[in-house]
Amino acid sequence: MKQNWTYLAQLAANEGKEITLKGWVQNRRDSKGIVFIILRDGTGFAQCVVLEETVGEAMFDEAKRLSLETSVELTGTIRKDEKQLGGFEVQVSSLKVITPAEEYPIGKKEHGVDFLMDRRHLWLRSKRQWAIMRIRNEIIFAIHNFFQQNGFVQMDAPIFTGNACEGTSTLFETEFFEDTAYLSQSGQLYGEAMAMAMGKIYTFGPTFRAEKSKTRRHLSEFWMIEPEMAFYDLDMTMDLIEEFIRFVVTAVLKNCKDELAVLERDVTKLETVIKPFPRIAYKDAVQMIRGEKDVNGMNSIKTLEGDLAIVKNKIEEIKTDITSREEKIKSGALKKGEIAFNEQKIQQQKAALRELEEEERNIPQWLESAKNFVPGDDFGGSDETVLTRLFNTPIMVYNWPKAIKAFYMKEADDDKGYVRGVDILAPEGYGEIVGGGQRETDMQVLVDAIHHHQLPMEAFEWYLDLRRYGSVQHSGFGLGLERIICWVCKLPHVREAIPFPRMMGRLLP
RNA sequence: UCCUCAGUAGCUCAGUUGGUUAGAGCAUCUGACUGUUAAUCAGAGGGUCCCUGGUUCAAGUCCAGGCUGGGGAGCCA
Numbered sequence: 001m002k003q004n005w006t007y008l009a010q011l012a013a014n015e016g017k018e019i020t021l022k023g024w025v026q027n028r029r030d031s032k033g034i035v036f037i038i039l040r041d042g043t044g045f046a047q048c049v050v051l052e053e054t055v056g057e058a059m060f061d062e063a064k065r066l067s068l069e070t071s072v073e074l075t076g077t078i079r080k081d082e083k084q085l086g087g088f089e090v091q092v093s094s095l096k097v098i099t100p101a102e103e104y105p106i107g108k109k110e111h112g113v114d115f116l117m118d119r120r121h122l123w124l125r126s127k128r129q130w131a132i133m134r135i136r137n138e139i140i141f142a143i144h145n146f147f148q149q150n151g152f153v154q155m156d157a158p159i160f161t162g163n164a165c166e167g168t169s170t171l172f173e174t175e176f177f178e179d180t181a182y183l184s185q186s187g188q189l190y191g192e193a194m195a196m197a198m199g200k201i202y203t204f205g206p207t208f209r210a211e212k213s214k215t216r217r218h219l220s221e222f223w224m225i226e227p228e229m230a231f232y233d234l235d236m237t238m239d240l241i242e243e244f245i246r247f248v249v250t251a252v253l254k255n256c257k258d259e260l261a262v263l264e265r266d267v268t269k270l271e272t273v274i275k276p277f278p279r280i281a282y283k284d285a286v287q288m289i290r291g292e293k294d295v296n297g298m299n300s301i302k303t304l305e306g307d308l309a310i311v312k313n314k315i316e317e318i319k320t321d322i323t324s325r326e327e328k329i330k331s332g333a334l335k336k337g338e339i340a341f342n343e344q345k346i347q348q349q350k351a352a353l354r355e356l357e358e359e360e361r362n363i364p365q366w367l368e369s370a371k372n373f374v375p376g377d378d379f380g381g382s383d384e385t386v387l388t389r390l391f392n393t394p395i396m397v398y399n400w401p402k403a404i405k406a407f408y409m410k411e412a413d414d415d416k417g418y419v420r421g422v423d424i425l426a427p428e429g430y431g432e433i434v435g436g437g438q439r440e441t442d443m444q445v446l447v448d449a450i451h452h453h454q455l456p457m458e459a460f461e462w463y464l465d466l467r468r469y470g471s472v473q474h475s476g477f478g479l480g481l482e483r484i485i486c487w488v489c490k491l492p493h494v495r496e497a498i499p500f501p502r503m504m505g506r507l508l509p
Numbered sequence: 510u511c512c513u514c515a516g517u518a519g520c521u522c523a524g525u526u527g528g529u530u531a532g533a534g535c536a537u538c539u540g541a542c543u544g545u546u547a548a549u550c551a552g553a554g555g556g557u558c559c560c561u562g563g564u565u566c567a568a569g570u571c572c573a574g575g576c577u578g579g580g581g582a583g584c585c586a
Contacts, residue, residue: 113578114579209586
């Protein structure tokens with residue numbers, strides 16, 4: 001392939017040289033005789049400086065009138081400049097418009113979620129989305145790397161499935177010739193079959209859930225990775241999960257420094273993954289949530305009460321700040337610029353206030369829910385937050401009550417009524433990112449479980465074959481890709497973790 | 510399904526107890542400025558106040574119903 005231009009990612013390697021770049025005008029500022037173009041080409045961003053005395057009047061006028069998102073080709077010399085994101089800027093010697101852009105709908109100021117979601121195809125061009133999508137790519141690559149390096153075989157599970165494996169309420173129904181088919185909500189059972197053929201496998205594919213959930217953690221279509229390992233027990237699986245998460249996060253920390261900087265992610269929070277992940281039995285976790293058991297001198301109830309006090313203080317501080325700014329504006333002693341500055345601050349403070357007030361309403365409910373947690377119940381979103389608040393690494397909660405977990409989970413030999421499942425909970429309120437465990441191997445126990453869960457036996461005949469022909473101990477886990485992206489990037493909502501989110505009321509673009 | 514908040518200019522938002530011609534910043538256009546980082550400064554244009562009905566001399570503002578969206582619960586990765 002003959003390529004006659006350079007990518008912005010290669011600026012450092014070409015310092016001092018004259019190169020040609022192709023890209024889009026992300027932003028433009030001008031002053032007399034000088035125009036600054038922020039060029040984006042997908043690999044990075046760079047400020048390109050156009051001087052009238054260098055390029056001449058005609059080309060300068062064209063540069064001055066460039067509309068946002070116009071595609072351009074320009075030639076210039078690379079110069080070091082510590083102030084820039086990549087550390088370099090380009091002194092432009094000539095510039096050519098490829099195609100001018102109409103007035104670009106996404107402005108430089110803040111926008112509402114609905115407006116941006118309607119323009120997701122353009123929103124993806126913005127710096128923040130660029131950073132997220134690059135980190136998504138890095139995570140996907142790291143996941144494949146990890147499994148490939150460890151002898152796993154990638155497999156694709158079917159997306160059309162003929163049976164609803166864990167109840168029909170959360171499945172999308174569709175036509176499959178004369179039959180009804182459901183869109184896959186998990187490839188696990190197929191993964192188990194493949195593990196009996198290949199030893200260690202992992203699936204990597206889309207998953208569909210028809211839950212009518214409207215929260216920051218849910219998508220109708222998301223990507224899931226489901227490894228399955230023959231001969232593994234729960235402890236080996238927990239070792240593997242820990243190593244896996246450490247590998248993925250470390251890869252992002254190493255290869256996505258610019259992206260994390262764009263997101264203003266506090267990387268020290270991610271660096272803690274090098275520490276061992278605490279492994280907590282469900283029974284102990286319940287005591288921690290209820291405040292009956294301290295963790296490293298921290299008590300869940302007291303910590304939460306402390307958090308509430310902090311939130312209340314912050315609310316008061318912000319209210320005082322807003323009032324004093326409003327009074328300053330009313331007093332008439334400020335210049336126009338100062339008024340604009342204060343009004344902008346007030347808007348920011350009000351947005352912060354809305355979030356804090358939401359927390360102020362939530363925390364007392366979390367406290368109630370934590371104090372009154374009934375042993376045997378599944379964790380709610382707030383219980384996960386309460387528990388993970390006591391740690392600064394991901395934690396693993398294992399041995400869950402049998403009643404709340406899927407039929408294929410293996411009961412613990414030394415802990416009747418509890419199954420060898422594990423949930424990995426991410427810190428900073430992100431909750432469950434991985435769920436897995438050891439599978440039941442005994443034919444009869446499995447048949448009884450299928451009856452007990454009132455599932456259609458005929459749909460599981462093929463699955464029971466896996467126990468008929470050389471059944472072995474095996475385990476696996478499932479990882480929600482967008483959830484881990486969310487945590488690594490510290491996103492407020494999963495919808496930013498996938499290029500084109502599909503969720504209730506959102507099918508376009 | 511339930512709880513809760515919101516819908517005003519292209520965008521983000523103000524709009525006091527119901528009261529004259531509905532405002533600001535950004536964006537757009539015109540002009541100024543040779544180092545800007547969401548540049549700044551001066552000026553101009555830009556409105557179906559989500560929809561329907563009601564109360565009233567008078568509704569962006571109050572009431573009822575609906576639509577759309579945000580956040581949360583349940584459910585889940």
